[in-house]
Every structure is written in structure tokens, then in C-alpha cells.
Amino acid sequence: MQQTHGQNKQNIEKQLCERLKINSDFVEKNVTVANHQYKGYYLNTLVNLPATLSEINHKVQGEPNESYADKFRFERDPSLDQLSNEILQGKLVLFDIEGLVMVISPEKLDISRSVGPPQSENPLQSAFDAFTEDIDINLGMLRKKMVSDQLVIETRSTGVRSTKKLAVVYIKGAAPDRVIESILGKLEENKEQEVTTVRDLLGVLGHPKFTITPTYISSELPGEMVQNLMNGRVVILIDQFSFAFAFPAIVTDLWSTTLDVNYPYLFQIFLRTVRAIAAFLAITLPGLYVVLNSVNPELLRIQLAITVAKSREGVPYPSLIEMLLVMLLLEMIIEATIRLPKNIGPTITMIGGILLGQAIVQAKLVSNLLLIILVASAIANFALVGYMNTTGIRIYKYVVMLISTFFGIWGLEVAMIWFVLYLASLKISTVPYLSFSVKGKATDE
Template structure:
């Protein structure tokens, strides 16, 4: 609370009305609180004014003893010092009260119900883990993390990013576990690019200075608080965005392709088995399409004569080269995957399953592709989605086309060169001062 000269208060009123007069949800109302008259400025889409006034009237105001609502946990009084700060307070959903004798205060009101409650995750399937998921409310997400990690070493820094559209973010890390150079790198980029607009995840990676074009994501996204806590324990920095129901852990390393933080819930032998399966699926999803073209068209001499004859018979009647054949089926598989994502959940899986079966059977009977290719590419697609996250799978989906084309031109040597190149590419990546081929952000195995 502050008391200003009445002329200053009048200029504040005119400034607010001039700035927001074209906003239909911006209101100015005359209200009475404990017998005192005030002008209330607020956005009706963000503030629940009747509920706020009811609480304030129950508390009451004693002008001699200042405001007595400090004892209410949902109320906080802040003193504005400039018109720009008043603008920012309004846009963040605060309530501004202007009273007599230059009385000005900004109140944290009861907000309109705009966020959903904590629910089960929609895009991830946790096993042997809690079934709560992040929501769009930043404070709720921070509370979920604090509830699961009771530690005085947990550091949470709140920042605002953007100039036209201000976005509130939270920087979370575990002091003493996260490397200081990683924290310094993230904080430096956030400070340098605080004026950049932040509306999408790509904006966030650009603010942090990550490469614009990359085959693999430089972060780990999750809607599970349990997985986010494990990322913090593994030495990563987590960024939460307001009105975004995912947490982003930085930096990502190569082991994140086949290992998840929730693997620690399983016995050690089972954990290593799962990670071995995922590592094998990574190799198969990249190499199987290219290997089919190599052994079928470019270097069939690598096969035993009996197997080479079987492969050749499977393509009997197919009118075009194996490269075109493979690209055709891969394109159909990509269409099925995208249709599954875009269609409504109640009909999507049924339609795509029936369409895939009927289309696969018809295309083989029409002698447009071989039976062996259908088996190879379906195995490649299944292996692709055995990886730890959808974002990791997207990079592998893209790179297998590169492997396929190079293999069709240079044969087995092209396939080997493509695998060597991707390893060199991984070795050249550095995110938040951490090389991508690091085994752990903490410098040791995170699970031990």
C-alpha cells in the first residue's frame, strides 16, 4: 500500500483507462469494502471479484491500523511505484484498488477458475510410479515438485521472459548436485534473451542458444513430477513454463535415448534388460530399411545363396526398384502414425489399425511391394517407438531416410558411413557446456 498525491492518482487512472480501453474484459468498478469506497481496476477474465470482495469485507479495514488482510494466506499487498508496474500487475491477474486521499494498493485476488486440477498423465504411461501429472498452473507444478522432494537444497527461481507477451517461468535445480557451469550457462542465456518472446518450446530452446536444426532434442520433456524429480537428482536443470503442462530438463545426453529416470523403480537386472532392448531398437530402427535395400539390390552377395534366392523371390512381380518400394511403404507408415495422433482418441486406433491391415494386405496382393519389406519396415516402426520418448523417436524417423538413400547409392559401405557420421555428429554436440556423449551429467553413473 502507498499514499500518493491525488493528482498522481488521477494520472494513474487516466493512464490505465487509456492503455486498456479497447480490452473488453478490462473493467473499472466502484466497490465498497468495510464502509470505504474504492475504484477497482481488473480483468474480469482473470479475477473473481465477488469472491475477493467477500473475503475483504469479512476481514474489514481499519485505516488507523493499516490493512488487516496480511494474515490471509491468499492475499498479499504490494506497493506500485510506476504506471508500467501497474500494467504488469493487471496483466498478471492482480486487482488494483484506488481510494480516497491517494490510497493505492495492488492485491492478489481470488482468481477465476482457468486451470484444470491435477489429473492422470495423458501422453505418458508411468509404471510403479505416482499417477499425478503437471497442469497448466505454474504454482501447482512447483507444489507437486516440492511435495515429492522435501529438501532445503531445492532451488526455485522465478523469472519473466518476453516484452509483448510476458511469460512466467521457473528455473529449478538441486544445489550441490547440478554442476555450477550448467546453472551458470542457463541463467546467462535467460538473462541475455529475457526480451525474446516465449510462446513455444522452440522459443525456449532458441533463448537458451541451442541449435535450430538438430536430429535429437537437447532437452527431456515430461508431464510426470516423479520423472522430473529424478532428473533433478541426476543433476539436470528443470524449466517450468506457466500455462504449459510439461517440465523441460536440460541438458539431454546420449543415454537419454534408451534410459528413463523411472527405470530406477525396477530391479537392477530388469532395468539393464530394458535398456539393452531399447538400445537394440535404436540400432534396428535406423538400419533395417537401409539394410533391406543393400541386401536386396546393391550387395546381395553378402547373403547365403539360399537366403538370397528367397529374398529375390519375395520381390517377384514388383515393377520398380527396392528404394522406391521402401519409400512408398515408409510414407504409408508415416501417414498411419500421424493419423493416429490427429484422430479423436475414441476412433483413432481402430481406424488406423483396420486401415493398416487392409492396406498392407491389398498392397502386397497387388504386387506393389514384397511381403519381406512389410515385415522389415513394420519391425523398424515398432523399434522406433520403443525409444524413451516421442521426441527421440522423431529424430530417428528422420535419419533412417538418410541411411536408406545413402545405402541405396553406396551399398554396405554407405550404411556404415551413415552410422559413423551420426556418431561423429553426436560427438560434436555440446548443450549447456555438457558434451552430448557424456554418460552422466553428474560425472558418474546417475543410478549408482
């Protein structure tokens, strides 16, 4: 509790009511706590008042009033902004006639989703629990899986109009000091910026606005985040967000996932090699098709060049238009699969893809070879780790294809060299993107 002057206390109460009265769930009510009368202020959509009063009165029954008061004492006078934020975060604020002010963490309404299986990831040989929207539950899941006194959890609040709670998690001694200082410094420097989306968080951390590859790792699996912590990364959780974000991302995240360590070492190497080859094929196959068809067919052996030419017999469009037409149709099918309900989405898109592919070939609008190249590129694209990585590759393959159309095989090579140079120029949270380890040494990352 905090002793305030009577006049100042009345002003704070009046201003508090004026500020929050536009909310229909804001309640001002007389309550009794430990035989003392208080004026209570809270949001009935977040606070279960009867359960809160019952729990408090049960705990303090038989205790002296002084010990009860000590539990809720503030070190400084509460300001209007502080009390307003406490109410908006689901706290119960109490005033009494003597000018005593206290804030209680109440019994909350059961509006949080319980821990369940992951919805967007398919873990193999791993736990099937997933993060929820409640940040305290998420932190508890990390604590349960990482039993160590070196695990550090720091909470931050960002925003002015809409305060959002963040948690910064890292392992002391595993995460490089420069990475921790960079992230905590950016959060402190931009603490007044609103964070309601992932893009807002990246803006607060100072990440580039336009990037081909993601600068973070997102996952709803606590087990994967624990491995990221052990690999020296810093994990950030956002309240009311069911994903965690690990910083920084490096180039190996394109083809490796932390859950690979659950496999025998030989299997791990094989899987990561396959994914690395898939990343290369996903970028180059569409451009290579255009090059070998229209710009530099002399690169093929004569028998293969004749076979490719026959496959395009009767197709009225140049290779570029042909490729763009089918690639855009594939992009629409992918987006439709994501947006449609789960019970009908895969069926509709599978039937639509088969019928459309067969009809477009029979109509001589595209060649059979193009469909083979397109399907191979799509499969290679989705063999990569993480949906965000696949999206960046999906975008850049259009750039490779356009440059290859104008400059042939040399354009394809220049596009790939530029891609490597671009990745070499990226530095996320003081760590170069082309690093093979956040900690600066070879590990199981």
C-alpha cells in the same frame, strides 16, 4: 501501499484506462475495502471480485488500518507498465483519493484444470498424477514429492507483448553450477523475447535450431521430473503449459527413462539394453534392406540371397522406390493415429493398416520381406524413450537409406559414423551430448 503525487496518480489512472480499455473484460469499478473507498481496475475473466472483497474484509475485520496498509506496501513508485502487467496477470489494482496505490492477489475464477492422470504417458509402478496448466500447482506437486531445503525454485518473466511466467527448478549441490549459470544467464540475457511455445524457450536458451535428437526431456509426470532433478538436471516449467522440461539431454536419454529405477537392477539393465538395440535397428534396417537387395547382395549367403530375390519376384519398382512408398504410407498412418479422436483412431488405423498391407502385397507392388523389415523398424523406433526421440530417428533413417542406395554398405557405415560424430559435436548447456551422466559420474541415470 504507495504514496504518489495527485497529478501523477491521475495521469497513471488515465493512461492505464487508455491502454486496457480495448479489452471487453477490463473493468473500472468503485469498491470498498476495510471501510475505505477505492477505484478498482481488474479483468473480470480472471478476478472473482465479490469473493475477493469478502475475503479481505473478513481478514482485516478488527485490525487497525495501519496494519492493513502495511500488507500491501510497495518499496518504489509503481509504473504504468508495472500496473498494466499486474492487471494482465490477474491482480486487482486499487487507487484511492489520496493517491494510495495497492495491488492485491485476488480470489481467482475457477478456470484451472485439477490434477488428473497423465494423458500422453503410461507410467508403470509410479504415481499417476500429472502436471496441469497452472504453474503454482505444478510447483506444489514438485515440492510435495521432493521434501528438501536444497530444492531451489526461481521464477522469471519473459516477453514484452505477452509476458510469460517461467519457473527454474534445481537441487543445490546436485545440478552442476555451470549448467545452472548457463541456463539462468540465457534467460536473463533474452528476457525480452516472447515465450509462447517450446521452440521459443529453446531459442531463448540458445539451443541449435536444427537437431536430429531433442536437446531436452519433456514429461507430464512429476515423479520423472523429481528423478531428473536428483540426477543433476535443471527443470523449467512454463505457466499454462502442462509439461515440464529438463535440461540438458544426453545420449542415454534415447534408451533410458528415470522411472526405470522403480524396477530391480537386472530388469533395468535388460530394458535399457533392448532399447539401445532398438535404436540401432530403427536407423539401419531400411538402409540395410536396400543394400542387400540392390547394391551388395553378395554380402548374403547364396541360400538367403535367393530367398530375398524370390520375395521380390514380380515387384516392378527398385528397392528404394518400394521402401519409400511403404514408409511414407506408414508415416501417414502414424500421424492419422495421433490426430484422430481416441475412440476411433486406433480402430481405423489398425483396420486400414492390415487391409492396405495385405492389398499392396497381393498387388505385387512390394515384397513380403519389405513389410517384415518395415514393421520391425517401426516397432524398434517406438521402443525408444519419448516421442521426440522417436521422431528424430524416424527422420534420420531416410538419410541413411538414401546414402546406402548410392554407396552401398560403405554408405551405411559412413552414415552411422557421421551420426556419432554429429552427436559428439553437440553441447547442451555446457554438457557434451555424449556424456553418460550430467553430474560427471556414474549414477542410476
